[in-house]
């Protein structure tokens with residue numbers, strides 16, 4: 127029963143889509159377990175580029191069954207348009223399974239996300255505006271709408287009423303916005319019911335039976351460790367658990383079933399939205415990383431903030447996820463720098479610390495302590511084995527591995543499926 131979790135080790139956009147797609151051909155199920163269409167996963171197959179938001183990246187491998195687990199929040203209009211977009215490009219999506227327990231991002235949740243951010247002003251989180259936070263808030267407040275509610279009009283109407291009762295007061299009295307009509311929301315949601323029906327399943331049962339039958343299941347995280355609601359840089363985080371434990375709750379699979387946890391780690395660091403970022407570069411090096419790495423958001427089109435590799439964060443990701451392996455991505459982007467700084471510790475108010483501080487105040491004050499590693503100028507995009515890499519690139523990888531606390535089992539040297547050096551097998 128090999129069950130693998132593949133997740134972001136930093137602030138998202140590490141290259142999870144590419145890594146998942148790479149494994150897609152050899153796994154039976156790929157499961158999204160948290161988040162929603164705040165994710166943007168780019169997969170390059172030959173001359174085709176796919177941008178996936180809600181669908182697991184395994185959708186591009188015909189032999190693989192893609193699953194949207196109970197822990198995901200689903201915007202039905204986005205799901206249906208993503209499906210039809212793929213169908214138009216010849217991708218068969220008929221095997222998709224959607225948990226009946228997944229919560230629905232309703233139109234009022236999207237509205238609430240946008241107005242709440244506006245209300246926060248300069249204290250805003252910089253959310254993707256997709257309704258993620260308000261939908262998870264409704265789930266926790268027990269006024270959420272689930273996929274299964276689409277199939278009982280009376281229950282759906284009662285639940286939408288309950289959810290809007292309070293929200294309409296808030297919209298009108300606090301945010302100065304027009305109230306949202308229950309009937310309109312119910313009508314819109316019912317309109318999705320038949321279209322989604324072929325996919326709705328008891329995904330917990332399906333996945334546990336698959337594991338019993340020795341099938342290979344891959345859990346694909348959205349976002350990243352530092353965006354985790356519990357373990358990330360709160361409050362500048364998303365509203366779910368991208369960390370490894372989230373795979374258990376978000377898919378209904380016990381922790382004893384998980385055999386491998388792979389952290390996707392970019393060879394430098396990026397972040398989208400607000401919040402502390404110790405190695406952030408506001409100079410021409412940051413601009414160069416953004417340009418060479420194509421660091422522009424897939425979901426919102428925002429420029430990503432860029433900085434050098436931060437080993438303190440990598441070690442933290444190893445710890446909170448119990449990582450067994452790293453997949454180091456975008457090493458090719460660092461080609462051309464004479465020396466590459468790597469953050470090994472922080473200086474916080476005169477103290478040197480080598481682990482991520484638990485205090486938000488300390489993290490805001492953290493200044494990176496850099497070690498300089500020699501760079502390389504050779505093109506590495508054609509490298510197929512570790513020894514094909516120039517010596518300094520090999521040493522850079524070995525140094526990162528040493529600092530990060532888990533073996534680097536694969537290295538990305540370009541966006542394509544075949545632009546990968548596999549060191550240890552993941553299966």
Ligand code: GDP
Nearest residue numbers: 139140141142143166167168456538539540541
């Ligand atoms: P995700 O959200 O973690 O799936 O990552 P994104 O797709 O948002 O961002 C990663 C970007 O890097 C995408 O444009 C990928 O095509 C690209 N990418 C992934 N791995 C590599 C790599 O090893 N080298 C290069 N140059 N690009 C890569």
Ligand code: IMO
Nearest residue numbers: 138139164165166252253254348349364398399
């Ligand atoms: P992938 O899966 C990078 C960030 C947003 C914001 C914060 C909260 O592509 O790695 P939300 O809309 O989730 O409430 O926003 O989280 N964020 C991401 N940043 N990659 C992502 O997904 C992200 N999903 C959310 O920018 O700072």
Ligand code: MG
Nearest residue numbers: 139165166167
């Ligand atoms: Mg992304």
